[in-house]
Amino acid sequence: MTSYSTSPLAKSDWTIATARHLLNRGGFGGTPVQVDALQAMGMDRAVDYLLDYGSTPAAAISPTEFDCEIRKPLTAEQRAVYQTARQSNNEAAREQLQQLRNQQDGLDRKQMQEIQKWWLRRMIETGRPLEEKMTLFWHGHFATAYRTIEDSFHMFQQNQLFRTHAVGNFADLVLRILRSPAMLKYLDNDESRKGRPNENLARELMELFVLGEGNGYTESDIKEGARALTGFTFNDDTFEFQPNNHDRESKSILGQTGNWDGDDFAKIILSRRETSEFLCGKLYRFFVNDGPGMPDAKRKSFAIAMATELRKQQYEIKPVLRLVFRSQHFYDSANRGATIKSPTQLIVQTIRELGTPPRELATLNAAGDLMGQSLFMPPNVKGWDGGQAWINTSTIFVRQNLAVYLITGLRPDSFDLDESLAKWDTGALESAIAARTAGDSAKEADALLDLILAIDACEARRTQFRQYVKTLGGPLTQARLVAALCLVTAMPEYQLC
Amino acid sequence: MEPNTPLTRRIFLQQGVTLASLVATIPWFLENSALAMLPADLRVSSQAGVPEDRILVVVQLGGGNDGLNTIIPYGSDDYYRQRPQLGIPAPGTTNGALQLDSKIGIGLHPNLVGFKELIDSGRLAVVQGVGYPNPNRSHFASMDIWHTGKSEGRGNGWIGRYVDNACNGSPQADAEIAIGRSAPLAMFGDLHKPVSFENAKLFQWTGKELPAALDAPYEAMNRAGALEGVVPGSQAAFLMRTALDAQLSSDRIRAAMDKTPLVSYPNSQLSTQMKSIGAMIRDQMKTRVYYASIGGFDTHGGQAGAHGNLMRQVGDALLAFQNDLKAQGNATRVVTMVFSEFGRRVRQNASGGTDHGTAAPMFLMGEGVKAGVHGTHPSLTDLDQGDLKFTCDFRSVYATVLDSWMGAPSKKILGASYPNLKLLRG
Numbered sequence: 070m071t072s073y074s075t076s077p078l079a080k081s082d083w084t085i086a087t088a089r090h091l092l093n094r095g096g097f098g099g100t101p102v103q104v105d106a107l108q109a110m111g112m113d114r115a116v117d118y119l120l121d122y123g124s125t126p127a128a129a130i131s132p133t134e135f136d137c138e139i140r141k142p143l144t145a146e147q148r149a150v151y152q153t154a155r156q157s158n159n160e161a162a163r164e165q166l167q168q169l170r171n172q173q174d175g176l177d178r179k180q181m182q183e184i185q186k187w188w189l190r191r192m193i194e195t196g197r198p199l200e201e202k203m204t205l206f207w208h209g210h211f212a213t214a215y216r217t218i219e220d221s222f223h224m225f226q227q228n229q230l231f232r233t234h235a236v237g238n239f240a241d242l243v244l245r246i247l248r249s250p251a252m253l254k255y256l257d258n259d260e261s262r263k264g265r266p267n268e269n270l271a272r273e274l275m276e277l278f279v280l281g282e283g284n285g286y287t288e289s290d291i292k293e294g295a296r297a298l299t300g301f302t303f304n305d306d307t308f309e310f311q312p313n314n315h316d317r318e319s320k321s322i323l324g325q326t327g328n329w330d331g332d333d334f335a336k337i338i339l340s341r342r343e344t345s346e347f348l349c350g351k352l353y354r355f356f357v358n359d360g361p362g363m364p365d366a367k368r369k370s371f372a373i374a375m376a377t378e379l380r381k382q383q384y385e386i387k388p389v390l391r392l393v394f395r396s397q398h399f400y401d402s403a404n405r406g407a408t409i410k411s412p413t414q415l416i417v418q419t420i421r422e423l424g425t426p427p428r429e430l431a432t433l434n435a436a437g438d439l440m441g442q443s444l445f446m447p448p449n450v451k452g453w454d455g456g457q458a459w460i461n462t463s464t465i466f467v468r469q470n471l472a473v474y475l476i477t478g479l480r481p482d483s484f485d486l487d488e489s490l491a492k493w494d495t496g497a498l499e500s501a502i503a504a505r506t507a508g509d510s511a512k513e514a515d516a517l518l519d520l521i522l523a524i525d526a527c528e529a530r531r532t533q534f535r536q537y538v539k540t541l542g543g544p545l546t547q548a549r550l551v552a553a554l555c556l557v558t559a560m561p562e563y564q565l566c
Numbered sequence: 567m568e569p570n571t572p573l574t575r576r577i578f579l580q581q582g583v584t585l586a587s588l589v590a591t592i593p594w595f596l597e598n599s600a601l602a603m604l605p606a607d608l609r610v611s612s613q614a615g616v617p618e619d620r621i622l623v624v625v626q627l628g629g630g631n632d633g634l635n636t637i638i639p640y641g642s643d644d645y646y647r648q649r650p651q652l653g654i655p656a657p658g659t660t661n662g663a664l665q666l667d668s669k670i671g672i673g674l675h676p677n678l679v680g681f682k683e684l685i686d687s688g689r690l691a692v693v694q695g696v697g698y699p700n701p702n703r704s705h706f707a708s709m710d711i712w713h714t715g716k717s718e719g720r721g722n723g724w725i726g727r728y729v730d731n732a733c734n735g736s737p738q739a740d741a742e743i744a745i746g747r748s749a750p751l752a753m754f755g756d757l758h759k760p761v762s763f764e765n766a767k768l769f770q771w772t773g774k775e776l777p778a779a780l781d782a783p784y785e786a787m788n789r790a791g792a793l794e795g796v797v798p799g800s801q802a803a804f805l806m807r808t809a810l811d812a813q814l815s816s817d818r819i820r821a822a823m824d825k826t827p828l829v830s831y832p833n834s835q836l837s838t839q840m841k842s843i844g845a846m847i848r849d850q851m852k853t854r855v856y857y858a859s860i861g862g863f864d865t866h867g868g869q870a871g872a873h874g875n876l877m878r879q880v881g882d883a884l885l886a887f888q889n890d891l892k893a894q895g896n897a898t899r900v901v902t903m904v905f906s907e908f909g910r911r912v913r914q915n916a917s918g919g920t921d922h923g924t925a926a927p928m929f930l931m932g933e934g935v936k937a938g939v940h941g942t943h944p945s946l947t948d949l950d951q952g953d954l955k956f957t958c959d960f961r962s963v964y965a966t967v968l969d970s971w972m973g974a975p976s977k978k979i980l981g982a983s984y985p986n987l988k989l990l991r992g
Contacts, residue, residue, distance in 0.1 A: 257866060260866075260915075260916065260917060265916075267921075268703075272704060276704070360800075360801055406801065406802065407800075407801055408801070409801055409805070439764065439765075439768070449705060449706060450705075450706075451706050456801075457801070457804055460804070460805060460808050461749055461760075461761075461762050461808065462761045462762060462763065462808060462811050462812035462815050462816075463761075463762050463763035463764060463768075463769060463812070465805075465808055465809055465812045466768060466769055466770060466771060466812060466816070467768060469771050469772075469773065470768065470771065470772045470773075473771070473772050473773045473776070474772075477773075477776060479772055479773075479775070479776065524802055527793050527794065527795030527796050528794075528795055529790070529793040529794055529795060530787070530793055533783065533786055533787055533790075534783075536783075537783040540779065552776065552780060555773045555776060555780055556773075556780055556783055556784060556787070559771060559773060559784055559787065559788065560787055561787075561788065561802070561805035561806040561808070561809040562802055562805065562806075564805050565801055565802060565805065
């Protein structure tokens with residue numbers, strides 16, 4: 070019987086398998102040793118460890134590594150030169166400015182790639198996995214793409230905002246996102262002014278960010294909300310409210326009338342019950358089960374309980390995640406392996422779980438792109454659909470080939486195998502297998518499947534794999550283990566989390 | 567399941583356990599063939615007189631193509647009043663439009679030389695003012711409406727429903743193929759899932775090259791379908807079936823891509839996609855619908871240059887494709903349909919661009935189309951909140967293609983009757 074209960078899991082049900090489930094979902098998985106350590110803590114402490122990560126040192130990568138000056142707006146002097154050049158048709162001066170622009174474009178694109186690599190590395194190395202996991206969640210929720218923004222520093226700033234508020238207060242985050250240059254630019258609010266409001270940001274606040282589509286708002290509410298948001302723009306890297314461009318007339322949003330500004334607009338929609346339910350539905354799909362139509366009718370009560378907790382805690386995220394990560398429902402076998410790894414999850418978890426070298430970060434990001442998830446480049450403002458949408462007949466090959474690349478160093482775009490790349494320290498996995506088989510080599514195949522797959526492999530799959538391992542003719546160490554891992558990661562089940 | 571697949575449910579009820587238990591372990595296309603072996607009255611038959619080997623290619627221009635700067639209403643003063651900087655000059659002037667119809671005063675974007683040649687040689691039809699009632703100006707919402715063919719934009723895709731219901735009841739695994747990272751909603755039916763790939767070279771497992779005889783066990787694991795013991799309908803079952811579909815498609819598609827095309831294609835994103843589609847058609851794949859897509863049409867700022875480049879890319883790529891089909895001897899078998907989720911606002915904005923609008927032209931290309939301009943250009947003065955009023959529902963174009971080209975009952979697939987247009991030759 071599937072449990073839909075929010076009650077905490079019984080102490081006796083806390084096992085290696087549940088600890089691994091928690092680490093996979095609340096983070097990016099871990100080595101068998103890490104899973105064992107988490108299990109030894111007991112559930113209460115394990116959940117606290119993931120959630121209260123403030124005491125774990127953050128990866129020491131200073132934000133100042135990135136240059137905030139690349140896209141610096143033209144100075145008054147430069148603008149004057151440009152204007153004169155345009156008016157007098159001074160081709161040489163115009164050319165010079167164009168070159169400056171092109172140079173900036175190149176530098177900025179390069180920096181964006183560096184930031185992409187930086188974030189991926191951070192996810193691979195962090196001791197605070199939930200912080201990065203939630204940062205990824207918010208990036209998908211408040212999706213903005215570099216393609217439109219073309220300012221790498223603004224993307225970086227926004228990424229830091231998501232990290233700071235990762236398990237913080239949602240209402241607070243909404244108010245801050247309305248001050249994020251990346252968001253203001255992405256949804257054209259920087260060009261929205263009194264008399265000529267741009268509806269983009271107002272529409273997405275209603276439809277995608279806060280209230281949720283179909284939750285009782287009209288086109289008129291969007292138009293009025295857009296008027297409230299006029300004047301919310303940015304100057305260089307900081308938010309700026311321009312009173313002259315703000316519409317000071319009365320607006321009526323969801324039946325409330327007043328001289329609202331952007332913050333008032335956000336607060337009006339945050340006061341709706343639907344907002345908590347909309348957000349918790351998304352959190353449910355991200356953390357618990359992302360099968361088609363989830364949460365379905367039977368699971369609705371659990372998602373509603375999450376929403377109730379979110380409202381009770383005045384939009385604090387952490388208590389809601391605590392509720393989820395301790396609940397019987399979260400650990401129920403119906404929810405094990407019930408999400409599909411996002412491309413980022415696949416990359417990071419494969420490295421963290423198997424202990425492979427990270428190889429080349431740029432190649433990993435390119436693979437992420439081919440699998441449908443390029444960091445800082447969500448396909449549109451809706452973010453990534455997730456779940457089964459990740460999988461099609463082409464991404465499935467890229468996923469399998471990415472694992473081959475991590476495990477062997479064999480690049481997906483060539484068939485040259487550099488033998489020196491193939492070797493990495495498989496010792497941790499070998500001892501984990503040894504600990505689970507007590508020297509009985511006949512049990513090795515099953516032990517490896519149990520260490521890696523998120524679901525209990527079915528008998529047909531176990532039989533196939535046992536037969537293969539037998540042909541390797543020796544214990545699962547080094548080259549034989551590497552070969553076996555290529556096969557396990559090519560199993561369709563490996564895509565489950 | 568959606569209510570529009572009574573077929574499936576009835577068959578399951580009639581055939582009982584034997585078929586149902588098969589279904590867990592066989593790929594989609596075999597499952598569908600199994601359904602097709604049932605009594606003919608359960609199937610949706612194709613229409614008499616329509617050849618079975620016809621192909622539809624859909625080209626999606628994502629982001630909202632500016633219809634008014636694609637088909638230029640140069641005869642209208644309002645056009646230039648609303649677009650003082652962005653307006654394209656009349657034919658015969660510098661950077662002027664290419665002449666289309668001097669009586670009404672419409673022309674093509676100057677970079678659409680490919681389209682000009684196609685029209686002049688009788689291979690391109692322009693359908694004016696295509697849209698739908700209560701236009702939605704959100705990219706996603708509007709795209710979903712176009713993909714589903716339903717006003718509320720919910721449910722499965724119109725091409726997916728075609729494949730579910732037609733193809734003489736026995737769609738192949740590769741009945742529909744999308745070039746790109748992920749297939750569009752339009753191609754997802756209830757039964758049938760599209761194949762999609764971006765690069766044929768990456769469309770196989772690299773681990774096969776490794777030692778230790780990995781090939782055979784890999785094949786066994788990925789070609790097994792949903793294994794016994796796996797919960798039907800679970801994520802695991804879904805993955806196992808998709809893995810099998812991937813193997814089958816990979817075999818076929820890589821074989822097709824090995825040949826050099828008969829004509830040279832320009833170097834662009836869309837062109838590369840059209841070249842792949844050309845190769846698959848030439849290789850006599852059984853695919854009925856191909857889908858190509860490019861983005862970048864969301865020209866809110868600095869539109870002139872960016873849109874001009876896109877126009878050239880679209881015109882040149884489609885001309886090369888049509889010429890390839892001719893060289894192959896397949897030109898009469900293929901119709902290509904070009905659409906975007908909406909057009910753009912009549913008035914240019916303050917950033918040298920245009921904002922989301924409504925109606926825009928669609929294009930049908932092929933030797934089977936009635937070339938020239940169809941329908942009337944929407945009025946530039948009788949506007950709805952600054953936007954064009956549509957003169958043709960896009961589902962009428964779908965219905966025409968379904969009924970008259972693909973030989974499939976549009977009413978069943980679209981869920982309503984839409985008048986057919988005279989866009990195709992007898």
